[in-house]
Amino acid sequence: MKKSFSIQLLVVSLLTIAWMVSKSNPTAISNTSNLYSEPLKNQAFNILQNKCNVCHRKQNPFMVFNLKNMDKRAKKINKNVFELQRMPKGDEIKLTPDERETLKNWIQSLNIK
Secondary structure: OHHHHHHHHHHHHHHHHHHHHHHHOOOOOOOHHHOOOOOHHHHHHHHHHHHHHHHHHHHOHHHOOOOOOOOOOHHHHHHHHHHOOOOOOOOOOOOOHHHHHHHHHHHHHOOOO
16 A cells, blocks of 8 residues: 555656646657657657658768758758758658657757757
8 A cells, every 4th residue: 555655646746747847848848758769869860861861862962861960950951841841852752740740849959040
């Protein structure tokens, strides 16, 4: 009985903290489904690797993304994917809604102006 009460108290405490953080910074826990999975940047890189680099390697090798250059190219990615909706080109490669959300969350996490 004592152990189950302690676990319940811990769960309530964690939920309260999460709620308080979400109220003070709504984007802080916007990606809670990935709390125990790979970091957001790695998720974004996997999307860039599988959906962008496959074409860029052939068509635009100077814009192949990697973990070192992707942050500095985030503003350009945002412009071409979300603002101008120019990328990905063609009908063969499409971003799923979840992939779009992951990229958007990663870009927002960089606080790019």
